[in-house]
Amino acid sequence: MAVYVSPKGARAGSAGTFIAAAGNFAVMAPGTNIGAATPISATGEDLEDTLASKVENDAAALIRSIAQTRGRNEDKLEExxxxAASYSAQEALADNVVDLITEDLDDLLAKLDGLTADTSLGMVVLETEGLEIRTIEKNILEHFLEFISDPNVSFILLTVGGLGIVVEMFNPGLVAPGVVGVICLLLAFLALGNLPVNWAGAVFIVLASVLIMLEVVVAGFGILGVGAIVSLMVGGLLLFTQFGDSSPTLPSINVNRWLLSGTGGVVGLALVYVVGLAYQSRKEGPPEKASVLTGMLGRVTGELAPKGIVMVGNETWTAVSEDDSVIRIGEPVEVRSVEGLILTVFRRIDPETQENS
Incomplete structure (x- = not known):
C-alpha cells in the first residue's frame, strides 16, 4: 500500500526507485532522496552499448507504465x-514523483488515514488512525545466526573446528576435541553459507591445523610450525577475498587484521613452547627412565658400530657401545648409562656361551 523512504539520510535508489513508484502511496521522510535508477551490470560497471540500450529502454518503459498506473510524473521518473536523475524529498513532492512527506511513522499513519487506495479488491478507504504498530524483532535463532555470520567469528570457528578434528585424528579416543571440532566446523559452514567465501582460504586454514599437529607429533623443529602460521595467515586473508569484479551492492567483508595477527601470534608462541619442550625432552630424555634402565639387559637389533639399535625391556632404543667396539646383532648388552634418548651399553658375556667355550 504505502512505501516509506525513511529515516533521514535514507535513499530509494536503483531498484528502490521502482519499488517506491509502484506503491499506492509513495512517502518520503525529510532529508531522503530517490532516483539514480540507470541499469548497470551486477559488478557495478557500465553495460556494453547494445545491451545497455536494450536494458535501459526496457527499464524506462517499465517505470513509465508504473507512473501511468499510479498517476505520477512519467517524465521525471523516466529521467x-x-x-540517473535523483530528487530530494521536497523536489520529488513538487514534481509529483511521490505523494507525501512525513516526519515519522506516527505522522505517516495520520496522513494516510481516510485516503483511498485502488487495490485488487477495489477501492479501499484507509483507516490508520489509532492503528496498533507491531514491531517485528529478531528471534534468538536469528540473533545467533547473525552472530556466527560475523566474518571474524566464522574464521575462529573454522580454525578451532579444523584443529579439533585433526587433534582427534592423531589422538583417537580423546573424544572432546573431536566433538568440539565437529560442532565448530558445522557452525562455520552454516555461517560461510551466508557469506561470499573464497574456499581456497578455508583449505589453507585446515592445512594450518594439520601442520600444527604434525609439528607436535613428529617434532619438525619449527619448519612445520612456520608453515602452519603462514598457511593460517594466508587463509585468513583469502577467506573472504573475491578476485575479479565484485558486486557493488555487497559491503566489504574480511577478517579483522588484528584478530588475524593475534591468532597467528598465539599459535606461534604455543608452537615455540611445544617445540622447546620436545627439544628438551629429546635432549634430556625421560628422567624416571634413567634410573630404571641403568643395569638392564638388552639385545642388539641393529649393529653397534659403535652406534646402533638395541631392544631393552621390549622398547627399541638408540645406543652406543661404551668402548666404541663393534657389537653385532643378537649379542646381549647391559645398559651402563642414559643420556637423553641415547643409551650407553657394553657387551655382556652370555653365561651359556662362556661355559661352552
Missing part, C-alpha cells in the same frame, strides 16, 4: 533511468 531517473535515462540520466
Amino acid at each position: 531517473t533511468v535515462r540520466s
Whole structure:
C-alpha cells in the first residue's frame, strides 16, 4: 500500500526507485532522496552499448507504465533511468514523483488515514488512525545466526573446528576435541553459507591445523610450525577475498587484521613452547627412565658400530657401545648409562656361551 523512504539520510535508489513508484502511496521522510535508477551490470560497471540500450529502454518503459498506473510524473521518473536523475524529498513532492512527506511513522499513519487506495479488491478507504504498530524483532535463532555470520567469528570457528578434528585424528579416543571440532566446523559452514567465501582460504586454514599437529607429533623443529602460521595467515586473508569484479551492492567483508595477527601470534608462541619442550625432552630424555634402565639387559637389533639399535625391556632404543667396539646383532648388552634418548651399553658375556667355550 504505502512505501516509506525513511529515516533521514535514507535513499530509494536503483531498484528502490521502482519499488517506491509502484506503491499506492509513495512517502518520503525529510532529508531522503530517490532516483539514480540507470541499469548497470551486477559488478557495478557500465553495460556494453547494445545491451545497455536494450536494458535501459526496457527499464524506462517499465517505470513509465508504473507512473501511468499510479498517476505520477512519467517524465521525471523516466529521467531517473535515462540520466540517473535523483530528487530530494521536497523536489520529488513538487514534481509529483511521490505523494507525501512525513516526519515519522506516527505522522505517516495520520496522513494516510481516510485516503483511498485502488487495490485488487477495489477501492479501499484507509483507516490508520489509532492503528496498533507491531514491531517485528529478531528471534534468538536469528540473533545467533547473525552472530556466527560475523566474518571474524566464522574464521575462529573454522580454525578451532579444523584443529579439533585433526587433534582427534592423531589422538583417537580423546573424544572432546573431536566433538568440539565437529560442532565448530558445522557452525562455520552454516555461517560461510551466508557469506561470499573464497574456499581456497578455508583449505589453507585446515592445512594450518594439520601442520600444527604434525609439528607436535613428529617434532619438525619449527619448519612445520612456520608453515602452519603462514598457511593460517594466508587463509585468513583469502577467506573472504573475491578476485575479479565484485558486486557493488555487497559491503566489504574480511577478517579483522588484528584478530588475524593475534591468532597467528598465539599459535606461534604455543608452537615455540611445544617445540622447546620436545627439544628438551629429546635432549634430556625421560628422567624416571634413567634410573630404571641403568643395569638392564638388552639385545642388539641393529649393529653397534659403535652406534646402533638395541631392544631393552621390549622398547627399541638408540645406543652406543661404551668402548666404541663393534657389537653385532643378537649379542646381549647391559645398559651402563642414559643420556637423553641415547643409551650407553657394553657387551655382556652370555653365561651359556662362556661355559661352552
